[in-house]
Each structure stands twice: as C-alpha cells, then as structure tokens.
Amino acid sequence: MIGAFNSGLRRVPAWPLYILAPVPVAWLFWLAVQGQLGIDPTKSIEHQLGLWALWGLIAGLAVTPLRKHLGLNLLKFRRAIGVITFFYVLAHLLVWLVLDVQFQNVWADIVKRWYITIGMLGFAFMVPLALTSNNWSIRRVGPVAWRRLHKATYVVALLGALHFLLLVKGFQWEPILYTGVIVSLLALRVDWRALGARTQARA
Amino acid sequence: MANRWTNTLSWNDVTPEAAFLNRRQLIAGAAALGAAGSIAGSVSAQDSGDALEPNTWEEITGYNNYYEFGTGKEDPARNAGQLTTQPWSIKIDGMVDNPGDYALEDLIAGLTVEERIYRFRCVEAWSMVIPWNGIELKDILDVAGVQSDAKYVAFETLVRPSEMPGVASRVLDWPYREGLRLDEATHPLTIMATGIYGRDIPNQNGAPIRLVVPWKYGFKSIKSIVRITLTDEEPQTSWNMANAREYGFFSNVNPNVDHPRWSQATERRIGGGLFAARQDTLMFNGYEDEVAAMYDGMDLAEFI
Numbered sequence: 001m002i003g004a005f006n007s008g009l010r011r012v013p014a015w016p017l018y019i020l021a022p023v024p025v026a027w028l029f030w031l032a033v034q035g036q037l038g039i040d041p042t043k044s045i046e047h048q049l050g051l052w053a054l055w056g057l058i059a060g061l062a063v064t065p066l067r068k069h070l071g072l073n074l075l076k077f078r079r080a081i082g083v084i085t086f087f088y089v090l091a092h093l094l095v096w097l098v099l100d101v102q103f104q105n106v107w108a109d110i111v112k113r114w115y116i117t118i119g120m121l122g123f124a125f126m127v128p129l130a131l132t133s134n135n136w137s138i139r140r141v142g143p144v145a146w147r148r149l150h151k152a153t154y155v156v157a158l159l160g161a162l163h164f165l166l167l168v169k170g171f172q173w174e175p176i177l178y179t180g181v182i183v184s185l186l187a188l189r190v191d192w193r194a195l196g197a198r199t200q201a202r203a
Numbered sequence: 204m205a206n207r208w209t210n211t212l213s214w215n216d217v218t219p220e221a222a223f224l225n226r227r228q229l230i231a232g233a234a235a236l237g238a239a240g241s242i243a244g245s246v247s248a249q250d251s252g253d254a255l256e257p258n259t260w261e262e263i264t265g266y267n268n269y270y271e272f273g274t275g276k277e278d279p280a281r282n283a284g285q286l287t288t289q290p291w292s293i294k295i296d297g298m299v300d301n302p303g304d305y306a307l308e309d310l311i312a313g314l315t316v317e318e319r320i321y322r323f324r325c326v327e328a329w330s331m332v333i334p335w336n337g338i339e340l341k342d343i344l345d346v347a348g349v350q351s352d353a354k355y356v357a358f359e360t361l362v363r364p365s366e367m368p369g370v371a372s373r374v375l376d377w378p379y380r381e382g383l384r385l386d387e388a389t390h391p392l393t394i395m396a397t398g399i400y401g402r403d404i405p406n407q408n409g410a411p412i413r414l415v416v417p418w419k420y421g422f423k424s425i426k427s428i429v430r431i432t433l434t435d436e437e438p439q440t441s442w443n444m445a446n447a448r449e450y451g452f453f454s455n456v457n458p459n460v461d462h463p464r465w466s467q468a469t470e471r472r473i474g475g476g477l478f479a480a481r482q483d484t485l486m487f488n489g490y491e492d493e494v495a496a497m498y499d500g501m502d503l504a505e506f507i
Contacts, residue, residue, distance in 0.1 A: 029477075032477050033477060035476075038265075038266070038276070038277060039261070039262050039265050039266040039276070039277075039473060039474070040266060040276065040329065040471075040473055041476070041477045042471065042477055043276075045477075099477060099478070100471070101466075101481075102480065102481050104466070104468070104469055104481060105466040105468060108461075108466065109466060112461065112463070113463065113464055113465075114463075115464070167464070168274070169274075169374075169445075170270065170274070170374035170375050170445055171372070171373055171374050171375075171445075172274055172372075172374060173372065
C-alpha cells in the first residue's frame with residue numbers, strides 16, 4: 001500500500017505547492033475585509049498565520065520519521081514545505097509589525113518581551129534556511145555543511161513552540177500540545193540505543 | 204449616593220439606539236436605499252468625531268475574556284448561553300453589619316440604576332467604549348453596612364462546572380477572585396453593572412451582575428459575582444496568583460508602565476477594522492481627574 005502511495009506521489013510535482021501557499025493568506029485577508037473574521041480581524045489573522053507556521057514546522061519535521069518508520073516518502077515536498085512555512089512566518093511577522101503594533105515600540109518589544117524575543121530569534125534562524133533552499137546553494141555550500149545548516153530547523157521548531165507557550169495567558173493546553181508534537185518529532189530522530197550504549201560505555 | 208458622576212462620554216441623543224446596535228447594517232441599508240442623507244450623515248459624524256462612540260452591541264457581546272467559558276474571545280458568546288442566572292444570590296460577609304446571603308433582586312431593590320458610558324481598557328492593549336447600566340457599588344455596600352475597620356473588598360465569581368465548560372481546565376485557580384481597596388470600591392466611578400445598552404447584561408459579559416472599574420485593566424472588573432467580602436487584608440486576586448510579576452493588585456491603566464507582555468502606551472480600539480490606527484492610552488484610562496488623588500504619594504511603577 002505504502003509502495004503504491006509512494007509511486008503515485010512520485011508523479012505529483014512539488015511546484016504547485018508554491019502557487020497554492022499564498023491562497024489561504026489571501027483568503028484570510030479577504031474574509032477580514034468582508035468582516036467575516038470576527039470582531040478583531042487583526043488578531044485573528046495574526047493568530048491563524050502563527051498556527052499555520054507551526055503546522056508547517058510540524059509537517060517539515062514529520063517527513064523523516066514518516067519515511068524511517070512507515071516507509072512513506074515525502075522528501076521531494078520537504079523543500080516546498082520549508083519555504084512555505086517561512087512565508088507564513090514572514091506574513092505572521094508582518095501582520096504583527098504593520099497591523100498590530102504598527103511599528104510602535106518594536107525594538108523595546110523585541111528586547112523586553114520574551115515571547116517576542118524568541119519569535120524573532122526563530123525568524124532570524126529561518127532566514128538563512130529559506131535563502132539556501134535551492135540546488136545552487138546545496139552545491140555552493142556542499143551537501144554535508146548544507147545538511148548541518150538545515151538542522152537549525154530543529155531549533156526553529158522549538159523556538160516556535162516556546163513562542164506559543166509564553167504568549168498565552170494562564171495555563172492552556174493548546175500550546176502544550178503543539179510543543180508535545182514538536183518534541184516528539186525531534187525525539188524520533190534520536191538514536192536512543194546508540195545513546196544508551198554510549199552512556200553505558202562511559203559508565 | 205447614586206448619581207455622583209455624570210457621563211463625560213456621550214452620543215448624539217437623537218440617534219436611535221438601533222444605530223448603535225447594528226451600525227454596519229444601517230449604513231449598508233441606507234446606502235442601498237439611496238437615502239443616505241440624514242441617517243448616514245449623523246452616523247459618520249460620530250465615526251469621524253472624537254472616537255468616543257460606544258462600540259456596537261455585537262462587538263461588546265461577541266468579544267469577551269471570560270475564561271470560565273473558554274479562553275478564546277468568541278468562546279464566552281458561544282458557551283455562556285446555558286448559564287442559569289435566576290435565582291441569583293450574593294453572599295456578603297466579613298466586616299459588615301448585616302452579613303448574609305442576599306437574593307440579588309432584594310439586594311438591589313430600590314437602588315438607582317444609571318447609565319454609565321465608560322472606556323474599557325483590557326490589559327491585552329485593546330479597548331472599547333461601553334454603555335453600561337449599573338448601580339454604584341457604594342450603594343450596595345451600604346446595604347450590608349461596612350464596618351469602620353474594613354480596608355478592602357474581595358469578590359468572587361461563580362464556579363459551576365455543569366454550566367461553565369472552561370473551569371474543567373485549570374487555566375486559573377477557580378473561583379476567579381478580584382479585590383479593591385475600600386476607597387476604590389466606594390469611588391463614584393465604581394459600579395456594579397446589570398445591563399448594557401439598556402438591556403439585561405448578557406451572560407458572556409458577566410450576568411447577572413458584575414463589577415466595572417473603568418480606570419483599571421479589564422480583568423479587575425470581575426463578572427457574575429456570588430460573593431463580596433469586606434476585609435482588612437489585601438485580598439488575593441486571580442491573575443496576581445497566576446503570575447505576580449505580571450499582574451499587580453492595583454492594575455491601574457497606566458501608559459507609562461509597561462506590562463511584561465504588552466507595551467501599554469497605546470491600544471487598539473475594537474471595531475475599527477483591519478487598518479485602524481492605534482490610539483494613545485490615557486493615564487487611568489482617561490479618568491485621571493477623578494481617581495488620581497487616591498494614589499497620591501504612591502510610586503505607580505512599583506504598585507502595579
């Protein structure tokens with residue numbers, strides 16, 4: 001079954017994802033302008049884009065475990081997932097900057113408010129990843145160094161989860177669930193047996 | 204002691220209530236009829252005015268923080284409908300001459316309900332203008348007879364898991380608790396609201412009776428009150444218990460003292476749409492003349 005799925009996917013190109021990605025963002029703005037996005041459309045858009053960015057990070061992190069544990073190969077879509085996730089993060093950041101805080105006290109916000117500091121840090125980590133998400137960069141940087149660079153995705157995902165955890169008021173489950181999923185996807189990458197053996201060898 | 208304060212915010216008296224209840228529909232309707240002239244004219248004059256036009260009924264009752272019904276802004280409107288608010292009683296205890304469980308209608312019988320159009324400023328840096336109907340808290344406290352050694356008033360919100368889906372999650376340590384210093388509680392601006400726009404206050408806004416303290420961040424204005432306690436010690440308050448560094452006992456609106464999460468210098472007026480500019484936040488939410496004297500000699504950056 002997985003084999004048939006994989007061979008079917010092989011015929012699906014990744015490029016349409018780039019064209020489809022902006023559609024939901026345009027749709028959000030359309031709804032907001034139409035008054036269909038609730039009483040505070042600015043916050044609704046900001047929050048929705050943030051959630052989509054987290055979904056993107058989770059989708060990108062899921063590719064390797066899905067292949068390793070289920071044999072499902074989505075590798076050819078991973079670059080598109082990453083670039084689109086960056087696009088949503090950028091849109092999230094711009095909505096915050098332009099529509100929400102409107103360029104007021106931005107620097108103070110970044111320095112003083114932990115959730116914003118961490119969100120910004122995550123964004124900063126994403127910039128080189130987005131810029132090098134092309135074949136030319138892989139050749140230029142070299143595949144080994146490129147792969148090492150792109151492990152920064154793990155940090156970005158953790159920062160994204162932390163950003164969500166810190167910004168909610170009181171004790172809330174939603175950001176904890178997102179954090180749980182991200183931490184689990186990262187934990188699936190750890191070779192626990194090798195880690196155990198190493199610890200034992202040291203002892 | 205009612206009528207100790209007169210509204211500084213007002214609307215054009217000749218504009219029908221319907222204009223505020225559904226401004227958008229009215230404008231659309233008027234335009235469609237091609238009879239925009241007088242009606243649309245008066246509405247847009249308010250829009251372009253001093254930005255003190257009250258928010259619409261839909262905005263006030265559809266965008267709430269009431270975590271007992273969920274943490275989303277639209278959750279209370281969705282989930283609060285099932286709340287039983289009749290019968291309702293309030294336990295008044297502590298340092299009062301007449302402690303007891305008061306049926307709400309008995310407690311407020313004979314007291315004056317006034318219309319108070321107040322700015323409402325949330326600590327999350329958004330704001331509205333709300334036409335409350337309410338009774339000065341002092342009048343209610345006088346019914347119970349506050350003893351001379353009382354210094355603070357503590358309030359509690361109802362906790363009823365069968366009707367409040369949000370309390371299943373320990374977002375906060377229920378019941379929701381708030382408190383005021385006695386001088387704040389008896390200040391003419393402090394009211395117990397029972398209505399909005401002349402209608403009964405909806406459940407999501409804190410039915411059947413809630414506190415409104417317009418110069419403090421909105422979370423101080425505790426909803427659906429079931430207990431009032433007079434005490435000589437500063438009472439515990441829910442957000443302060445959850446995060447003392449971020450939420451102080453006083454929580455006066457102050458553009459000069461930032462909250463760790465939000466700059467408080469400016470605010471977003473709800474209802475302005477996607478591209479509305481932020482507005483400057485006013486000291487004590489615009490009630491500085493009325494309330495500043497209560498905090499003379501206090502360092503407002505320390506007593507947050």
